[in-house]
Amino acid sequence: AQKVTQAQTEISVVEKEDVTLDCVYETRDTTYYLFWYKQPPSGELVFLIRRNSFDEQNEISGRYSWNFQKSTSSFNFTITASQVVDSAVYFCALSLRGAQKLVFGQGTRLTINP
Amino acid sequence: DAGITQSPRHKVTETGTPVTLRCHQTENHRYMYWYRQDPGHGLRLIHYSYGVKDTDKGEVSDGYSVSRSKTEDFLLTLESATSSQTSVYFCAISESFLGETQYFGPGTRLLVL
Numbered sequence: 537a538q539k540v541t542q543a544q545t546e547i548s549v550v551e552k553e554d555v556t557l558d559c560v561y562e563t564r565d566t567t568y569y570l571f572w573y574k575q576p577p578s579g580e581l582v583f584l585i586r587r588n589s590f591d592e593q594n595e596i597s598g599r600y601s602w603n604f605q606k607s608t609s610s611f612n613f614t615i616t617a618s619q620v621v622d623s624a625v626y627f628c629a630l631s632l633r634g635a636q637k638l639v640f641g642q643g644t645r646l647t648i649n650p
Numbered sequence: 651d652a653g654i655t656q657s658p659r660h661k662v663t664e665t666g667t668p669v670t671l672r673c674h675q676t677e678n679h680r681y682m683y684w685y686r687q688d689p690g691h692g693l694r695l696i697h698y699s700y701g702v703k704d705t706d707k708g709e710v711s712d713g714y715s716v717s718r719s720k721t722e723d724f725l726l727t728l729e730s731a732t733s734s735q736t737s738v739y740f741c742a743i744s745e746s747f748l749g750e751t752q753y754f755g756p757g758t759r760l761l762v763l
Binding site for chain 1: 682683695700709738740741742747755761
């Protein structure tokens with residue numbers, strides 16, 4: 537079975553702090569895909585990143601970075617110099633090649649305080 | 651942004667009444683999905699479609715049916731709404747099953763009294 541665990545239910549930091557959101561996944565398949573989505577207070581789900589299981593290179597996009605480690609089955613997300621606009625619920629998700637669904641973690645609610 | 655709309659955006663209904671939610675896309679993507687989002691459960695797949703008139707069940711399909719008569723429209727029907735179906739419903743689309751990114755619509759907030 538596939539499973540995604542986001543152990544941090546809520547995180548609260550002060551603006552400009554760095555923050556890391558943890559994501560641990562379980563699958564027996566060798567080909568899979570990992571995603572992060574952002575759900576701001578307005579409620580929509582915004583796609584952030586997709587990685588496949590064969591690409592362990594870390595990725596950086598502006599203040600966002602992702603660390604993918606197959607050895608620990610983790611795909612962590614770091615926001616550097618956080619801003620109030622980063623406040624949202626963040627979901628990590630897993631899909632398998634040929635599978636019809638995304639398996640979501642329960643989400644981490646991130647609050648950035650001014 | 652992917653062209654996905656959902657209607658209605660908000661709905662209040664009574665137990666036992668039928669409800670239909672609509673998802674419309676302008677991306678011509680073959681695959682469409684319905685998820686529900688509930689506190690403590692993240693998002694869970696209800697039904698999905700892999701083409702016109704081709705649909706299949708997800709993990710929480712009981713009490714729901716779907717139809718897809720056109721590429722751009724995917725309907726979710728609650729035949730007889732129950733309070734346990736109070737949720738936020740999201741439609742998603744993707745080009746393929748092969749690990750492609752799913753893009754989500756804005757969601758429909760449904761309250762069953």
